[in-house]
Amino acid sequence: MHDKPLFMTYSRGDVANFVVLMALAFAVVPLMIETDYWYSSILIPWLCLALAAIGQQFVMGYAGQLALGAAGFMAAGAFACYNIELRIPWMPFPLSLLFSGLIAAAFGVLFGLPSLRVRGIYLMVATLASQFFIIWMIDKFGWFKNYDSSGIITAQDIVIAGRSFTSPMEMYLVVAVVVTVLTILAVNMTRGSVGRNWMAVRDMDIAAESMGISLLRAKLQAFALSAFYCGVAGALFAFTYLKSLEPVAFDIKLSFQILFMVILGGLGTINGAFIGAGFILLFPVVLNTVGNAWFHGMIDATIISAIEQVVFGALIIVFLIYEPLGIAKLWENLKSRLFSRRPVAEAAAAKQEPAG
Amino acid sequence: MTQARNFPIGGPILEVENISLSFGGVKAITDTSFKVLMHEIRAIIGPNGAGKSSLLNCINGIYKPQQGRISFKGEVLDRISPNIVARKGISRTFQNLALFKRMSVIDNILVGRRLHMGANFLQIAFQTPAATREERENRERCEEIVEFLEIESIRDTPVGKLPYGLQKKVELGRALATEADMLLLDEPMAGMNVEEKREMCRFILKVNDELGTTMVLIEHDMGVVMDISDNVVVLDYGKIIADGPPEAVRTNQDVIDAYLGVAHD
């Protein structure tokens, strides 16, 4: 932890992790995985939801504001992107994404306003308003859906610099690049004074204010950035995973899922967002496979989804009781246990260092 | 206190004029006025519930007094929030500890540098040279404070896991990091043993001497108060009953009746 920074504020370990992850994401995965299923059913939704979970982390894990409306902001981003692509055809896709995020961020600020006066369940109800209002608005005003009456609109193809990205692997690469860039920015912010200010507000707001932090600015910033990340995630989710736009895909259930991702993954960590998203996404797949293997399809899919709810709910309770910092913390503990198997001399030397 | 100081005591820096504060009909402070002088160490003493902490909370902008006014460096602090008071140059510690429990010691102290860090979120997100330089410089400053307070061994520990005395020290460190002109210290030595108190006094005197920081501190230990303060304000039932140098206050009959004779010594 006491590492000297190797590159900007990053230690040797951070840089090594980054290189390995990049090699995995952009070399190993595209070269090794050929089946579309892995891209379109696992990797793409995982990355999209992880991005939304990072947004949820900003507002809840870092700034400590109990918000429950991530899916609403995702919907805002998704439909913003659809309309920008539809109405401004010359707009490059990356810019469409950027503007989608900004539009979602505007909603984030609007519905984050109550956080200046209330917290806890009060704030949760206020953010629920955003969830229901945004979905309703998109649903009832035909303009947002280009007056499509079928209810399901096909998303436009992703075209960047004249090249269209339509195969699952191509779409995966688009998502991976966006998620990589936004994750780096998120890590920079959360490790820097932006994140420190948020955490200070979370841990003791009056002291934070006495140190010169403006609660108004810190909270609205968290809501805006959170909604920005959710908005971009929603646009990617619609364009690369759903390949269609329908408001019901972004209902309250998805907001709860994203909430669970950050609680189980580990509040206040960026890797917790990825771990949590992976867990929430993969667990049902595993449960389904196991259910089918053991009971040969005799169990109804609806029953399996009910069991899933029980397991997620129970895990939330168990983690809150035994490890409030989530799976990310379990992973840390596992790593440090593995480290303690280093050669004896090295371990002894490490012991000399006080509490490092 | 007799030797020459680097920063001799000057004119008033903080003026509290006729402050009254009540909570739903219960009076906490009644028509209170006093002045704090530039570069001095000013103690506020008084029995429990005398309104000492409420007074600090008024100066700091957490409570809004119903009457009266407070001015700092000649500027009236009117209906403003703690973060604006902080910007004017007043920092503080809290009676019951108000640290950021899940953050490490060094991060807590870094939050104290808030007003010395101007980079916006985009500069930080993209790690512009200005942002990284600012972060590095402020970290160095905080490392100095960690060294000064002799808490290097706990710099990466989450403060929630530290014993009370150390937390008090970290909170002082955070207040020092602000480099404010005036520090409000609310019982900085509560719950400490003699040894720890002596150490804390040393830090307070050193900071006052080296940086000229004006200190307003609430303390119960009369020995400490007499030792380190230049002037003492005595509060009882939300009213000032004495104000002056320690020796004068010690012999003041009202003070002896209200406080010294009964509760202590």
Add this chain to the structure above:
Amino acid sequence: MTEILFFFEVVLAGMLAGTMYSLVALGFVLIYKASATFNFAQGAMVFFAVLSFVGFMELGLPFALAFVVTVFLMIAVGYATERLVLEPLMSQSEDTMLMATIGLAFVLQGLAQAVWGVEVRRLDLGIGDFPIPWVAENLGLFVSALDVAAGVVAAVLIVILALLFRFTKMGLGLRAVADDPGAAASIGIPLKTIMLMVWSAAGIVALVAGMLWGARAGVQFALVDLALKALPVLIIGGFSSIPGAIVGGLIIGVVEKTLEVYVGPFFGGGIEGWAPYVLAIFFLLWRPEGLFGEKIIRRV
């Protein structure tokens, strides 16, 4: 004249629907008063209770027996919650408790569906959801019999609970616990018994609310989302006030009905889905402690 009558009908229907929100909110208030815990799972308890009740009836139990069995089941749920969720998290922050009850909500609604299945059930309480003929003929008002029954049941429950709170030893203990759990325990008030009583009472209220909702809209998962509207009700009324839950419910019921009838058509309807929440935001900005809640003074 008919327009005014129609307006009365709308308001009345809103008020009567509102009492159903009040019932859900009531369970919330009970638990909040006793333990300062926001029980997000109250809505899931409504669903769990009524689905179990219908399930027991499907197993062949007569109405009354099914009711009694479900009451005992809800007491068991309360006991398990107290032991497995609340006790281990006793000293944790409000937000942590709230998140835990969100987890509890998912456990309960998942469990109910896993055991009883997901298909929509009809529940016949013997009271029709149609206008009362006598009232329709003589006053020209179309008021649903079920709504009126719900209103009466809610009123009776509220009176009973208010009396219990005021005049029984348990109620006194409960108020002491709400004030200061530590002090209450130290003077010999059995904290655990009180908690169990409160959770059981909340469970029974949930069952009654679920039966009334179920008779109207069918026993189905959508009840959970409907019950979510108890949250804005609580914000308007205040989390710690029984009268607040009632008035809040009425306000939400009337506002969402009138908005839906008079403003809804311009937007293609569906306003009731979000109107209560937006109304709650305005209340939050204007009076965060709710109409009947105690003013919160934060001391440092």
